[in-house]
Amino acid sequence: xxxxxxxxxxxxxxxxxxxxxxxGSTQFKxxxxxxxxxxxxxxxxxxxxxxxxxxxxxxxxxxxxxxIYHIVHTKAMS
Amino acid sequence: xxxxxxxxxxxxGVAACIPARVEENTDLAxxxxxxIEKLVATTGIERRHIVNTGTCTSDLCLKAAEQLIxxxxxxxxxxxxxxxxxxxPDYILPATSxxxxxxxxxPADCISLDISLGCSGFVYGLSTLAxxxxxxxxxKALLLxxxxxxxxxxxxxxxxxxxxxxxxxVTALEFSEGADGFKFHLGCDGSGSNAxxxxxxxxxxxxxxxxxxxxxxxxxISRSKLHLALDGMDVFSFGISMAPETVNALLRRFxxxxxxxxxxxxxxxxxxxxxxxxxxxxxxxxxxxLSLRQFGNTSSASIPLTMVTQTAKALSSGENEVLACGxxxxxxxxxxxxxxxxxxxxxxxxxx
Numbered sequence: 001x002x003x004x005x006x007x008x009x010x011x012x013x014x015x016x017x018x019x020x021x022x023x024g025s026t027q028f029k030x031x032x033x034x035x036x037x038x039x040x041x042x043x044x045x046x047x048x049x050x051x052x053x054x055x056x057x058x059x060x061x062x063x064x065x066x067x068i069y070h071i072v073h074t075k076a077m078s
Numbered sequence: 079x080x081x082x083x084x085x086x087x088x089x090x091g092v093a094a095c096i097p098a099r100v101e102e103n104t105d106l107a108x109x110x111x112x113x114i115e116k117l118v119a120t121t122g123i124e125r126r127h128i129v130n131t132g133t134c135t136s137d138l139c140l141k142a143a144e145q146l147i148x149x150x151x152x153x154x155x156x157x158x159x160x161x162x163x164x165x166x167p168d169y170i171l172p173a174t175s176x177x178x179x180x181x182x183x184x185p186a187d188c189i190s191l192d193i194s195l196g197c198s199g200f201v202y203g204l205s206t207l208a209x210x211x212x213x214x215x216x217x218k219a220l221l222l223x224x225x226x227x228x229x230x231x232x233x234x235x236x237x238x239x240x241x242x243x244x245x246x247x248v249t250a251l252e253f254s255e256g257a258d259g260f261k262f263h264l265g266c267d268g269s270g271s272n273a274x275x276x277x278x279x280x281x282x283x284x285x286x287x288x289x290x291x292x293x294x295x296x297x298x299i300s301r302s303k304l305h306l307a308l309d310g311m312d313v314f315s316f317g318i319s320m321a322p323e324t325v326n327a328l329l330r331r332f333x334x335x336x337x338x339x340x341x342x343x344x345x346x347x348x349x350x351x352x353x354x355x356x357x358x359x360x361x362x363x364x365x366x367x368l369s370l371r372q373f374g375n376t377s378s379a380s381i382p383l384t385m386v387t388q389t390a391k392a393l394s395s396g397e398n399e400v401l402a403c404g405x406x407x408x409x410x411x412x413x414x415x416x417x418x419x420x421x422x423x424x425x426x427x428x429x430x
Binding site: 035036037039040043044047048053054055056057059 | 116117120237273309310311312314315316318319350351354358
């Protein structure tokens with residue numbers, strides 16, 4: 001897995017935000033569109049594409065997309 | 079792996095009773111219109127039936143049971159076991175099943191037992207009751223399952239209140255020598271016990287002077303420690319991975335051909351979660367009935383309520399291979415597979 005692909009997959013879960021506005025350092029909760037529903041879409045995307053279970057705490061303690069990426073990466077390796 | 083194959087028992091009928099009072103999610107007072115629209119689109123829950131103050135789960139189950147006994151033409155004297163599955167009992171003690179034995183007029187020579195489980199409770203209750211019956215010493219028995227979860231949620235908690243509806247159900251089981259019976263897979267992961275919890279009011283954290291204090295947890299989420307707290311992300315993550323896993327485990331263990339199953343009844347959590355589960359298992363929509371649009375998440379009642387409201391005609395007029403899967407609070411899960419033959423299913427019952 002690589003960060004660039006992950007950022008794209010992450011961005012696809014947003015309806016209104018343009019995909020090219022996202023990068024690894026994007027603070028993903030810092031926009032109008034983010035909600036608990038978006039969080040569920042992210043969890044579903046990670047489950048489907050990486051077979052990894054993200055918890056509520058994983059999402060709560062993360063600020064940037066790279067933070068989530070590192071959690072998924074670590075869990076996918078273990 | 080906890081698998082069971084309980085033979086010589088069949089499911090004869092199922093009935094459901096819901097409160098007549100309806101609450102539309104579009105009328106929610108503590109949410110903005112765009113938020114409500116998003117909530118309904120994601121959860122698929124448009125309205126819920128909720129009890130008036132003073133009505134208990136047992137009242138709903140009782141009404142359903144009386145109707146089913148009547149339509150089955152069972153003599154109450156022959157009913158020798160009753161299990162009540164609920165997390166909203168009448169009292170902390172005695173067990174609600176004891177009260178129901180009396181109210182239903184069942185003989186004193188009758189096993190009566192409460193099981194404290196939620197979304198997985200119907201499947202667990204079925205396994206317990208069928209186990210009692212498999213040698214034929216008990217011929218007829220009732221499983222009552224339901225909850226009045228609306229009473230446990232804070233009206234100012236958008237993460238719980240719009241999701242839960244109230245319902246009571248009854249399922250009738252009968253001994254039938256030679257029947258293939260029920261195949262189960264049951265499991266539990268208590269490390270997730272915090273994901274759905276009412277913190278105070280038990281004996282770990284007894285009711286105290288602060289139990290009723292409401293605090294703001296997040297935007298749109300205010301509740302006290304006597305209210306249901308739900309970590310939506312944890313539960314979602316659990317549901318979309320565990321439900322397909324337990325279904326696949328059962329199918330593999332008993333070498334069941336998925337194509338031969340006519341209906342897959344999943345606990346009705348929310349549309350997004352249920353759709354994920356369906357898609358992961360590659361199941362066609364017409365085989366996976368949903369009832370959550372009208373009733374929301376009705377805890378242990380959701381599977382029998384879906385059977386009654388969505389598929390009564392098919393279940394009562396023929397032979398169907400059925401799979402049911404419950405998952406949630408505990409965390410706990412269970413899957414069952416059985417043949418349903420010409421079930422007796424009274425029309426949905428309303429409680430005023």
